[in-house]
Amino acid sequence: MYLLLAWRNIWRNRRRTLITLASVAFAVFFSSLMQSMQTAAWGNLIDNAVRFYTGYIQIHHQGYWDDRTLDNSFVNQASLQSKVAQHPGVVAVVPRLESFALASGTDRTKGTLVIGIDPEKEDNLTNLRNKMRAGTYLQAGQKKVLVAEGLADFLRLAPKDTLVLIGQGYHGANAAGKYEVAGIVKFPSTQLNDQVVYLPLPEAQWLYDTGDRLTSLSLLVDDPGKVEDVTATLQQELNATQFEVMNWQELMPELVQGFEIDRIGAQVILIILYAVISFGIFGTFLMMTTERRYEMGVMLAIGMSRLKLQSVMFLEILMLALGGTLLGILVSLPVILYMHNHPIPVSGNLAELYQNYGMEPVLPFSRKSDIFLRQAYTVAIITAVLGIYPLWFIQRLIPVTALRS
Amino acid sequence: MPEVVIRTSGLTKVYKETKVPVNALGGVDLEIMEGEFTAVVGPSGSGKSTLLHILGGLDYPTAGHVEVGGHHLNELNDRQLIDFRLEHIGFVFQAYNLIPVLTARENVEFIMLLQKIPAREREARAAQLLQEVGLGDRMDNRPTELSGGQQQRVAVARALASRPQFILADEPTANLDSKSAGNLLQMMAEMNRREKVTFIFSTHDQRVIEKARRVITLEDGKIVSDVTKA
Ligand SMILES: Nc1ncnc2c1ncn2[C@@H]1O[C@H](COP(=O)(O)OP(=O)(O)OP(=O)(O)O)[C@@H](O)[C@H]1O
Ligand SMILES: [Mg+2]
Numbered sequence: 001m002y003l004l005l006a007w008r009n010i011w012r013n014r015r016r017t018l019i020t021l022a023s024v025a026f027a028v029f030f031s032s033l034m035q036s037m038q039t040a041a042w043g044n045l046i047d048n049a050v051r052f053y054t055g056y057i058q059i060h061h062q063g064y065w066d067d068r069t070l071d072n073s074f075v076n077q078a079s080l081q082s083k084v085a086q087h088p089g090v091v092a093v094v095p096r097l098e099s100f101a102l103a104s105g106t107d108r109t110k111g112t113l114v115i116g117i118d119p120e121k122e123d124n125l126t127n128l129r130n131k132m133r134a135g136t137y138l139q140a141g142q143k144k145v146l147v148a149e150g151l152a153d154f155l156r157l158a159p160k161d162t163l164v165l166i167g168q169g170y171h172g173a174n175a176a177g178k179y180e181v182a183g184i185v186k187f188p189s190t191q192l193n194d195q196v197v198y199l200p201l202p203e204a205q206w207l208y209d210t211g212d213r214l215t216s217l218s219l220l221v222d223d224p225g226k227v228e229d230v231t232a233t234l235q236q237e238l239n240a241t242q243f244e245v246m247n248w249q250e251l252m253p254e255l256v257q258g259f260e261i262d263r264i265g266a267q268v269i270l271i272i273l274y275a276v277i278s279f280g281i282f283g284t285f286l287m288m289t290t291e292r293r294y295e296m297g298v299m300l301a302i303g304m305s306r307l308k309l310q311s312v313m314f315l316e317i318l319m320l321a322l323g324g325t326l327l328g329i330l331v332s333l334p335v336i337l338y339m340h341n342h343p344i345p346v347s348g349n350l351a352e353l354y355q356n357y358g359m360e361p362v363l364p365f366s367r368k369s370d371i372f373l374r375q376a377y378t379v380a381i382i383t384a385v386l387g388i389y390p391l392w393f394i395q396r397l398i399p400v401t402a403l404r405s
Numbered sequence: 406m407p408e409v410v411i412r413t414s415g416l417t418k419v420y421k422e423t424k425v426p427v428n429a430l431g432g433v434d435l436e437i438m439e440g441e442f443t444a445v446v447g448p449s450g451s452g453k454s455t456l457l458h459i460l461g462g463l464d465y466p467t468a469g470h471v472e473v474g475g476h477h478l479n480e481l482n483d484r485q486l487i488d489f490r491l492e493h494i495g496f497v498f499q500a501y502n503l504i505p506v507l508t509a510r511e512n513v514e515f516i517m518l519l520q521k522i523p524a525r526e527r528e529a530r531a532a533q534l535l536q537e538v539g540l541g542d543r544m545d546n547r548p549t550e551l552s553g554g555q556q557q558r559v560a561v562a563r564a565l566a567s568r569p570q571f572i573l574a575d576e577p578t579a580n581l582d583s584k585s586a587g588n589l590l591q592m593m594a595e596m597n598r599r600e601k602v603t604f605i606f607s608t609h610d611q612r613v614i615e616k617a618r619r620v621i622t623l624e625d626g627k628i629v630s631d632v633t634k635a
Pocket of ligand 1: 427428450451454455
């Protein structure tokens, strides 16, 4: 009967109850939508950026990241690579040697970023083969190069043409080489698209006269959640004065920062939203108690314990909160599922950022269940806190005073 | 030989929250016997409600002593008083006695639910009492669907349902027309006889006073007359 009492009490004021339910549902709906979008957008962005170029973790010679020169390269010991590859959580190890050079085609010259790669391993990490637009992919042992599309256009190069690279090698040696263009690759990031030249690792080492040296090892891990652990344990295992182990957060601080700013912004909006909703819910609670003051006085007078009266009130609050939350989830679920399958296109800064990391400029939606759960918790906690008021009201209600009112 | 159910001595109530303290009760000595049908009368502000509230364990006296069925009410705390009221006293107030979202039957059953009486017994007793107060055909109506007089009858049925030692009714007829008031009193008197329940009610209404067997008159918080009819 207590449940019945609570249920009927809720429906005493149908309109007020509906408004309360709707506002709780709206809060859950809006915040779920926002979090879904944010989680998915940044998840994609980070995943793409990582997969696209840096890898989750990189190992360099100590000091390389601050001063990216060949003088900060390291000897490619087989023992080092196998040690890293066997580390728990590490799936792939991709060696690279990076430096700068002037590239000349038939009549033009331009500064380029030269990257010596292991063609198969590189493709494994960054799907480089899929970025081919013309010609054929690199093969180990060839004296050929892949040229980024923008650069190729500038230098007016096509597959089978010749590219000349001139630069400074290891310890100031001269570096010069002549290569046949094997193929053209396209990067969505204009910065990379205008300056990258890939060549097989041994050719790059020969060009720069580095011997068997590398500038970085990029690692792919099986679980992005474990990146920090793996970074820490690797750093411990490797000689710290010789190597630096950096995870993607350190490699791309601007990405992490962007995420933080965006996250905080969303948080602020949500806090405001919740504050507004809280006032609404509190108003309902206030009315639920004050308008029933006399009646509750009678109930205490005839011998209903405060605890029982509070339990009935608590049931009402619970029904409102759970009902609203459930309604919110019910409404957001189909919307988010739809959005998940039909993402919205984006424009402006975000679109640029996306393109720089080689992504489609659309807003994806995540349908992870913890997004809904988190909103549900939040609403539950807010209602529970606000629900203290009616319970406290009952606790100090004096029947004679209530009856005289 | 009937027993004394209520005994007060030197009962005093002073409301200090107001600017000038109000002496609502100024030393009331009273004994009420089992089975009485007693009216407390007096002008407005004479302390009728205050007295009934204290007798019913709804309020504490400022001074003096009140003993109900062997319980010294001065010594009970808030929680014990609530239990005491549930087990020993039936209340009927001036108006709006009932829980508006429950039907007449549910209102009567509700108090027995609080007393943890089994469902079958609750249902049977609620139906029987509503019959007795003349509402056998309105049991499934909500209070808003009942007239003021009918609502008060349900309130009396509820008060009886908990098998209290006595029923306190503070101006139960104040909101009723004289015919309904007469009927309600008639019904209460009958219940007093049949169920052997003690009734104490306050009233302004002369015709209601005539139905009482004992009339206690209050003025300025003091008993000025106490007449028991033969
Ligand atoms: N909570 C209170 N605070 C201050 N004074 C009060 C309070 N309750 C009652 N009084 C005062 O105490 C006195 C007695 O009040 P009480 O309600 O007992 O009288 P009553 O005989 O029931 O009057 P009525 O016939 O109008 O119901 C009155 O003067 C009243 O103003
Ligand atoms: Mg009164």
